[in-house]
Amino acid sequence: MRYDKELYAKHLQGMVRFPTVSNADPEKVDWETFLGLHKYLEETYPLVHKTLTKEVFGKVGLLYHWKGTGKSGKLPLMLTAHQDVVPEGDHSMWKYPPYEGVIAEGCVWGRGSSDCKSNILAYMEALEGMIADGFVPDYDIYLGFGYNEEIMGGPGAAGTILVDLLKSRGVEIGLELDEGGGIDQQGGQYVAQIYPAEKGYADFEFSMKDPGGHSSQPGEHSSLGIIGKTACILEENVLPQRLTKPAIDQMKAMAPFMEGELAQLFKDPEANWEALKSILAQNRTYNAMTRTTTAVTMMKGSDQANILPERSWLVINNRLLTGDTIESLQAFYESIVPEGVEVKLLKGHNMPEVSSIESEEYKLLHSIVEKKYPGITMMPSLLLGGTDARYFSDICPTHSVYRFTGMRRFNSKSGGAHQVNERTDIDVLEDDVEFYVELFKAYGSAQ
Known part of the structure; x- marks a missing residue:
């Protein structure tokens, strides 16, 4: 598979241009903006939309499903992210306009560029490229993109709606990954910070x-x-x-x-x-x-x-x-x-279940990052904030719900999530896509 960071930057730029701001009051949300993002994803990732089934849940949630061959016997792999972003605040404080997705200084700038449309990008780019190469999974793959993660739940939480939908269909998950964590450096050594738990x-x-x-x-x-x-x-x-x-x-x-x-x-x-x-x-x-x-x-x-x-x-x-x-x-x-x-x-x-750091799924994540960063240390951590991953403990019998991406975080160019001048270094986009490619390849053969 050919990796193309310039193309990834262009596609992330396109996502940032949709101001998908969530609000505790549904009447104050511009739902058409979310639908515009959906159309953009369809146009940008035609093979994903041709190969996977797509349905809308709740207001504007997206659920994708790739029915695998079933040969591996593995429970499905679930990847989640949220489409919504926090308000951008005072535009005059931004170096570049928050919803233009400006590509400058080696970064994609704008609200959502790191939190967390870059996750959506990584999942979709990995799948689009693998489908083009003829990859067919021996297990089921689900993608779930919520729309009100930033308001931390309450009535109408997209995460609850999605998990209830999967429960009604008898779906259980073998591994769930969401935003949070990544590859750091400490004392000149590589560290993979992974979150098996988050606070209530x-x-x-x-x-x-x-x-x-x-x-x-x-x-x-x-x-x-x-x-x-x-x-x-x-x-x-x-x-x-x-x-x-x-x-x-x-x-x-x-x-x-x-x-x-x-x-x-x-x-x-x-x-x-x-x-x-x-x-x-x-x-x-x-x-x-x-x-x-x-x-x-x-x-x-x-x-x-x-x-x-x-x-x-x-x-x-x-x-x-x-x-x-x-x-x-x-x-x-x-x-x-x-x-x-x-x-x-x-x-x-309340605080959701703490996931296992002894599971085969956890060891699989370690082996994937070890391959790219020999000698890397896994650092299980407690996430002090929150993610949509918390909803999935009830349907994950392997106790393998983690908040982790393959993105390098020791580069000082990226930053600003929930702040002005949010941006993502173009160079780390390729790392993240590569991580999910390796995960899709390895998951079905993991014991």
Whole structure:
């Protein structure tokens, strides 16, 4: 198969030009833009659309299926990604317009260029090239492209719709891959950071009602004053630090690349837990690895300075570890907030199942990256954010749901996901396509 990074860049440019922004309010989404992207994919990858069946699920989700020969006996391979992107923000802050897909300075620039239309590109380019070469899989292949991943679920989540559809057809998955992870360098050595787990998610609203009135005649506390006090209480009562298996595995994998005291402590996190706790709490990333986090993110009172608010509210975002649940969080919050403050779950889910790092599928991923990067270290890690991969644990009996791509991440040219000047280095596109080509070839023969 011939790899062509310039062609890949051109095709990614075309995808970026569709501003597929998701919104928690479906009425505010331009669904026609998503349909435009669908048509572009059909035109750009004719062999994929001729060979695989395609159907639309939910609003504008895409499900592709390639029925293999079945000779391998393997459960299907599932690759997922999301079509939607986050809002682009202030256009004046972008070096190049966010939806033109400008190719400059060795990168494709624009919203979605890295998160995560580059994943869609890699899957489709790999399949288009392999079909042209006459490849036929001995197992089934599924591609699933959601459309509201960036709003983190809730009613109408595309991931739920897709998994329910597959369940209704009796489909089980042998390996599921989604965004996240990739090839890094640490201390001059190659590292494959792979995420067998991701944290749960919850948005809670804290609100208080009050008669309101004119600001010239305030009471002792306004409702916003009480809500402000609530924010302080929440920040002063964070959930305790805990060690979980994903964090333990990650620290042990990181130990050889660390220096000083942490290098020794990470070798055995359980034995060194008391010494580690205070150190980890001072680092945002390590802190988030070892506790359910609480972040006060939104607050509102009245619409004008001289009006006492009749209802004030704040919203916090939690990222949950195993052992904490949405139900336990709500009970805890109700026990510590001031009287009269109502606690309401807006949306959320508990931490999904942690996938195996002993499975044949995990070992297969290791063998593929080892072939390209001899001596590479696999670094299982806990994803602090979220992906659509979380929905697939229920239909993956091999416990092989991972967030990983074959893309090089030690190149400083790429970056900016969810920020201005999001871009992807053209050189890494070829690596990602090659990874999926090797995966499609090897999966059917893996034991």
